[in-house]
Amino acid sequence: MNNDKKIIIYQVFTRLFGNNNNHCIYNGDITTNGCGKMADFTLKALNEIKKLGTTHIWYTGIIEHATQTDYRRYNIRPDHPAIVKGKAGSPYAIKDYYDVDPDLANDVPERMREFENLVHRTHRAGLKVIIDFVPNHVARQYHSDAQPDGTTELGANDDPSYSFSPYNNFYYIPQAELRGQFDMKESAAEPYREFPAKATGNNRFDATPNINDWYETVKLNYGVDYQNGGICHFFPTPDTWIKMLDILLFWASKNIDGFRCDMAEMVPVEFWEWAIPQIKEAYPDILFIAEIYNPNEYRNYLFRGKFDYLYDKVGLYDTLRNVACGYTSASAITHCWQSLNGIEKKMLNFLENHDEQRIASDFFASDPRKGIPALVVSACMSTNPMMIYFGQEFGEMGMDSEGFSGRDGRTTIFDYWSVDTIRRWRNGGKFDGKMLSEEHKRLYNVYQKVLTLCNEERAIAHGVFFDLMYANQNGWRFNEHKQYTFMRKFKNELLFIVVNFDSQLVNIAINVPSHAFDFLQIPQMDTYQAIDLLTSAKEDICLLPYKATEVSVGGYNAKILKITF
Known part of the structure; x- marks a missing residue:
């Protein structure tokens, strides 16, 4: 593939x-x-x-x-x-x-x-x-x-006298005519007739499907006897x-x-x-x-x-x-x-x-x-x-x-x-x-x-994923109910992704835990030049385990910050 x-x-x-x-x-x-x-x-x-x-x-x-x-x-x-x-x-x-x-x-x-x-x-x-x-x-x-x-x-070869047979393609309600709880006539001269009635598509094994059922369909029989405990x-x-x-x-x-x-x-x-x-x-x-x-x-x-x-x-x-x-x-x-x-x-x-x-x-x-x-x-x-x-x-x-x-x-x-x-x-x-x-x-x-x-971006198509949320619970300048942040990395490319579900622009500070540096093998640095892939704007960010990374994100918006090592 x-x-x-x-x-x-x-x-x-x-x-x-x-x-x-x-x-x-x-x-x-x-x-x-x-x-x-x-x-x-x-x-x-x-x-x-x-x-x-x-x-x-x-x-x-x-x-x-x-x-x-x-x-x-x-x-x-x-x-x-x-x-x-x-x-x-x-x-x-x-x-x-x-x-x-x-x-x-x-x-x-x-x-x-x-x-x-x-x-x-x-x-x-x-x-x-x-x-x-x-x-x-x-x-x-x-x-x-x-x-x-x-x-x-x-x-074509079904025996409709059986409600279930492994040789039938449909399920039947023998001796019963379909009596749908919906308009059986619906703009036609003659009402719709089905005898014996077939089971309805959403596993309705009786002759009276209602308007909320998939009444326009019949269920196919793959060899499961639903009415006898689902015996296969x-x-x-x-x-x-x-x-x-x-x-x-x-x-x-x-x-x-x-x-x-x-x-x-x-x-x-x-x-x-x-x-x-x-x-x-x-x-x-x-x-x-x-x-x-x-x-x-x-x-x-x-x-x-x-x-x-x-x-x-x-x-x-x-x-x-x-x-x-x-x-x-x-x-x-x-x-x-x-x-x-x-x-x-x-x-x-x-x-x-x-x-x-x-x-x-x-x-x-x-x-x-x-x-x-x-x-x-x-x-x-x-x-x-x-x-x-x-x-x-x-x-x-x-x-x-x-x-x-x-x-x-x-x-x-x-x-x-x-x-x-x-x-x-x-x-x-x-x-x-x-x-x-x-x-x-x-x-x-x-x-x-x-x-x-x-x-x-190879980091999205092929890269590894790291969720930063656990290090940002009850953050001083991060609302975990309205923002979500994670990283993706492939070879020497890192994407730092922050989304904001709030209607307001937010200035937030994100903790990047030391485990992220080890797991993703990110070199620590006070100033990285990042490019926001959504706007092509450049900005400087710091990536250190003991200092929060500051980012601002517009209302109902996101930043995908790319850093190349």
């Missing part, structure tokens, strides 16, 4: 990126509101994304999913509107594992070729491609019309395993570089342990990233399940969010990495993604600048991957009321919509900055600087 770069992922919601419509209407359909296409990722667009410091792009929502848009003229079966969330539908309700979403194509019959061209263009721009793999559940009316010859459709039937190899391996190999053959695996922890680790090595044997450099929220399972999915990286949501994301909002002390950041106990290099850091609220939204920090110190910590404290979500670099607010999604501080994944800051930045494909405000540009410059430094 190519380890010379720190991975910087740009997550983009594919159908929203290229949509130029600046007057979308609430709950509008594709004709009214429009839809971005894969073709909108031109070479110019991809080069602009790369300029941010990006190494990988995660195209979210590539695989065909259930939708309320009618594609019957292309021989694509329609989905009943009662089991589709929003006009566009959720990209996590997969309708055909072997096909590309028709919404994304300029020429629907050529959608797979358009995807292959997108992969080729992305590689030409020097970026790597990640797509979603959604293994736990599918759309209720799953139907593949692109299934390769010699493979069988999911559920893994020998012989479950049929679902074999089908999912085929799907992974199919997409890997499209020359992609990685999979972000949705809700990976809801699929038994034994499946990953069996499947990932087989994929890697054929495609050694392909990455597997797990969306996972249970720290007790981290090691299991890394070492047994063979994942390359795991989401760091319940640790670093939650902590940085709370620090940025003033609910938690900055000293909690130390406990975060310590609790990982040596696997921090395997964690994917982020401050936004399609599931989380935007930093600039009223539900998070309501000011994108409050995310700057968190960005520096997230991106610079380790060699592990960092991810940003499209629009984050401009302070996108996510405060639109788009339709099914509602006004929740997130950018919708269910509706046809257009993202204000991205539309301004793209400016019809010109990327000339004319539509962006000065505030957008200022924030973008910070993001670009920080993310670019991740690979320009």
Whole structure:
């Protein structure tokens, strides 16, 4: 695996990126509101994304999913509107594992070729491609019309008279019809019918899912009998395993570089342990990233399940969010990495993604600048991957009321919509900055600087890490609740990093303990000339174990001071 770069992922919601419509209407359909296409990722667009410091792009929502848009003229079966969330539908309700979403194509019959061209263009721009793999559940009316010859459709050979059988692809509620506690009719002449009912994607093993369940999906059966104490039937190899391996190999053959695996922890680790090595044997450099929220399972999915990286949501994301909002002390950041106990290099850091609220939204920090110190910590404290979500670099607010999604501080994944800051930045494909405000540009410059430094500075991409917080508790001129400080070192280069979560400029004094000098092999000196990598300003600092180092840091800001010995 190519380890010379720190991975910087740009997550983009594919159908929203290229949509130029600046007057979308609430709950509008594709004709009214429009839809971005894969073709909108031109070479110019991809080069602009790369300029941010990006190494990988995660195209979210590539695989065909259930939708309320009618594609019957292309021989694509329609989905009943009662089991589709929003006009566009959720990209996590997969309708055909072997096909590309028709919404994304300029020429629907050529959608797979358009995807292959997108992969080729992305590689030409020097970026790597990640797509979603959604293994736990599918759309209720799953139907593949692109299934390769010699493979069988999911559920085709199931015996629905069993609630569980190791030979079935789905779980059933025999003799029961689906009676959802949601509108089963939803703008259709006939109500949706499912008999016998199938279990719902979020492990709901009855026939009455409610509006808060993943009611638009059905759970896939990997050989675990959940209703009988979770007894596992893994020998012989479950049929679902074999089908999912085929799907992974199919997409890997499209020359992609990685999979972000949705809700990976809801699929038994034994499946990953069996499947990932087989994929890697054929495609050694392909990455597997797990969306996972249970720290007790981290090691299991890394070492047994063979994942390359795991989401760091319940640790670093939650902590940085709370620090940025003033609910938690900055000293909690130390406990975060310590609790990982040596696997921090395997964690994917982020401050936004399609599931989380935007930093600039009223539900998070309501000011994108409050995310700057968190960005520096997230991106610079380790060699592990960092991810940003499209629009984050401009302070996108996510405060639109788009339709099914509602006004929740997130950018919708269910509706046809257009993202204000991205539309301004793209400016019809010109990327000339004319539509962006000065505030957008200022924030973008910070993001670009920080993310670019991740690979320009060997101390960030490869160096060792030293947390200075333990020597600065109850500091006379250091507030451990509002400031966080650490060092990174590679060969003769030292980065002294200080972030300030406070709104005010602070003049602080940081103790550098003698252990830091020994561990990092720093020569002691009364005056070093340092350069702040964020502003290119030079300043003199002292580095001595018995004398505090004085630094001033602006409100919601950071300093990355570089010293070369």
